[in-house]
Amino acid sequence: MVARSGDLHQAIRTLQAVLGDQERVLGLHSRTLSxxxxxxxxxxxxxxxxxxxxxxxxxxxxxxxxxxASHPRTLATRYDQLLVARPTQGAQTAASAQLLQCGLDRPGDWSAFDAVADG
Structure with missing residues (x-):
């Protein structure tokens, strides 16, 4: 939600500030993980x-x-991790296999997980 401002670097700084407070107040919590x-x-x-x-x-x-391991938010993070890893580590085959194993057979389609990840 914070990234919708258009300034991604400012969004990162804002998230880092919020995260510090969340970790201090909430600890390991669903909101902190999100x-x-x-x-x-x-x-x-x-x-x-x-x-x-x-x-x-x-x-x-x-x-x-x-x-x-099978919670939608966990799967959304795994999906995003694989999308980031694919070009940086040349892991396209491994990523595709893991996506299929998770039932996520449409690499590049983040829309199904945006609501869960933002949640």
Missing amino acids: TRHQLGRLLAQTGEPERALEVLSEVLRDQEHFHG
């Missing part, structure tokens, strides 16, 4: 794929613990 996921997506969109992968990998680990 903010971290959004931060990872924005980092990817601003040309920082390595940093995005690091954030998304950490979020995925925590979401698997908090929500479970």
